[in-house]
Amino acid sequence: MAGETFEGYLWWSLLTYLGRSYDGFWTQWTVGTAELSDQSMDRPPETEHTTRYLENYLDSHCYAGRSLRSRIKLGFSVESVAKRGDQWLVIGNKAQYRTPKIIVANGLFSSANIPKFIGDDTFKAPIIHQEEFGQSSVLTSPELHKVTVIGGGKSAADMVYACVKAGKSVKWVIRASGTGPGFLLSPEGKGPYKNAFELGSTRVAGTLSPSFIGPDTWWRRFLFGSNPGLKVVNAVWSGADKETRESAQFNSRPNALPGFANLKPHAPLFWQNGSGGLLNRADFWDTIAPNVQVHLEDITHLQAKHVCLASGTEISTDVLLCGTGWKPTSFEFFSVDDLVRLGLPHKVEDEPPEITKPWDQMVQQADREVLDRFPILAEPPKHHHKASHTTPYRLYNGIAPLNDNTIAFLGYFNVGNFFKGAECQAIWATAYLDGNLQLPSIDSRQLTIARQIAWCKRRYLSNGELGNSLLFESNFYLDELLQEVGLVSHLGGWFTNWFKPGLARDLAGLRDEYIAKFSGKSD
Numbered sequence: 001m002a003g004e005t006f007e008g009y010l011w012w013s014l015l016t017y018l019g020r021s022y023d024g025f026w027t028q029w030t031v032g033t034a035e036l037s038d039q040s041m042d043r044p045p046e047t048e049h050t051t052r053y054l055e056n057y058l059d060s061h062c063y064a065g066r067s068l069r070s071r072i073k074l075g076f077s078v079e080s081v082a083k084r085g086d087q088w089l090v091i092g093n094k095a096q097y098r099t100p101k102i103i104v105a106n107g108l109f110s111s112a113n114i115p116k117f118i119g120d121d122t123f124k125a126p127i128i129h130q131e132e133f134g135q136s137s138v139l140t141s142p143e144l145h146k147v148t149v150i151g152g153g154k155s156a157a158d159m160v161y162a163c164v165k166a167g168k169s170v171k172w173v174i175r176a177s178g179t180g181p182g183f184l185l186s187p188e189g190k191g192p193y194k195n196a197f198e199l200g201s202t203r204v205a206g207t208l209s210p211s212f213i214g215p216d217t218w219w220r221r222f223l224f225g226s227n228p229g230l231k232v233v234n235a236v237w238s239g240a241d242k243e244t245r246e247s248a249q250f251n252s253r254p255n256a257l258p259g260f261a262n263l264k265p266h267a268p269l270f271w272q273n274g275s276g277g278l279l280n281r282a283d284f285w286d287t288i289a290p291n292v293q294v295h296l297e298d299i300t301h302l303q304a305k306h307v308c309l310a311s312g313t314e315i316s317t318d319v320l321l322c323g324t325g326w327k328p329t330s331f332e333f334f335s336v337d338d339l340v341r342l343g344l345p346h347k348v349e350d351e352p353p354e355i356t357k358p359w360d361q362m363v364q365q366a367d368r369e370v371l372d373r374f375p376i377l378a379e380p381p382k383h384h385h386k387a388s389h390t391t392p393y394r395l396y397n398g399i400a401p402l403n404d405n406t407i408a409f410l411g412y413f414n415v416g417n418f419f420k421g422a423e424c425q426a427i428w429a430t431a432y433l434d435g436n437l438q439l440p441s442i443d444s445r446q447l448t449i450a451r452q453i454a455w456c457k458r459r460y461l462s463n464g465e466l467g468n469s470l471l472f473e474s475n476f477y478l479d480e481l482l483q484e485v486g487l488v489s490h491l492g493g494w495f496t497n498w499f500k501p502g503l504a505r506d507l508a509g510l511r512d513e514y515i516a517k518f519s520g521k522s523d
Helices: 011-017 047-060 154-165 196-200 218-225 227-248 284-288 336-342 353-373 418-433 442-464 474-485 494-499 510-518
Strands: 078-084 087-092 096-099 102-104 109-112 127-129 146-150 169-174 183-185 276-278 292-296 299-303 306-309 314-316 319-322 326-328 407-409
Touching: 078 336, 146 154, 154 169, 154 276, 154 284, 154 319, 169 306, 183 227, 218 227, 353 442, 407 418, 418 474, 418 510
Parallel strands: 102 407, 127 319, 146 169, 146 319, 169 292, 183 276
Antiparallel strands: 078 087, 087 096, 109 326, 299 306, 306 314
């Protein structure tokens, strides 16, 4: 079921057909990473290429005589999902369906996060979220010359850059009460790696993050269980942090306007407490520094065509752009009881004490284990902590509830490369729903989930509150999924496994291997 559609096109087509892409809107991924394993993408992979690729994928993949496109109900908005006996009842705006098994995959984030401000109802300038930036006239309209952008992450940075290049007068506001500016990594690569994302997608890079996920090798025990090893870890992360900051020259860049130093990230790179991304443009800092005044302040209110800051500064603006991201998925089509039963995020007050207390005890015990194994996580730097107002995900492997083997949730672990993550999770979920997995006991799975929650909160601070961040551990997580299914075709030789960036084509043999293992059929 796909809720959003436009003249027969799925959501990714909206990037082009509704104008949500723009000249400065580029992918952060390199060739071979943002695609699926059984169909390579035409080069170069620009936005239009990505759209066309996904559209073609729907039509070129047919099973039992039906294409993937024919199986999608466009414009179907799900209103409720509930278990009725041994069937799931899905009620939507157009019809209702009953099914014995169901997969939920509506994404980590559901809707635009547009902050509410005092005075926004009488504000005389348009307020535009990043979602609608591409279809707006901001870049072309002479009447929208003075632009104010709010937000500290990659989306805000992209809009700031695009507006400067379009000749606009730009102010950038990042709230002081948040996690601060995001880390914006250099597009330049090192050695055989084209950029930081390629390097970060290797397994050897994953060993530099303290985690229970992945093989317990002598190398990882050395890194986090000895003083010399910790010195290596600190040297690598401190070096990357220093290099990123020095490339921007926050305090010394020539011709920088006042406030440029406000773009310095607050927490070290290692902790990933805020947002960030890869800079697509080599001239990003040279473009921003002399042309954009950066304010690290909270907005108190909006008035007429002014953005009013806590210091008393009033910024005259023709348009307010919100690079403020997305709201986490709320699963509002489930009842509160089902949210609790299935282990999905829900308000703490909605959960009975007999459920909360055992989970709290398990997470507290797991936290002690985390700190015993990884003392480096015991003393995070001073930072703004953005607490969650819900419980974390309590799904085994981020996919399966503990007490219902007829439903699976895909795409709710932040694994960095969602293309690769989607394939591996889909394979695991297929084996799970088909009854082809020998899972640990419920008690063992509970302890695994509790450890994931405790570790994630320690490792990723604000970004770890929901227990679903695996930014540097994604390769090992996906390896473990496939290991539980008993698949090995994605693995290569020793050097390839550890030092080669993870590409989509690495997974190309998994479908046939799965079919041979569980059915002996290839059609």
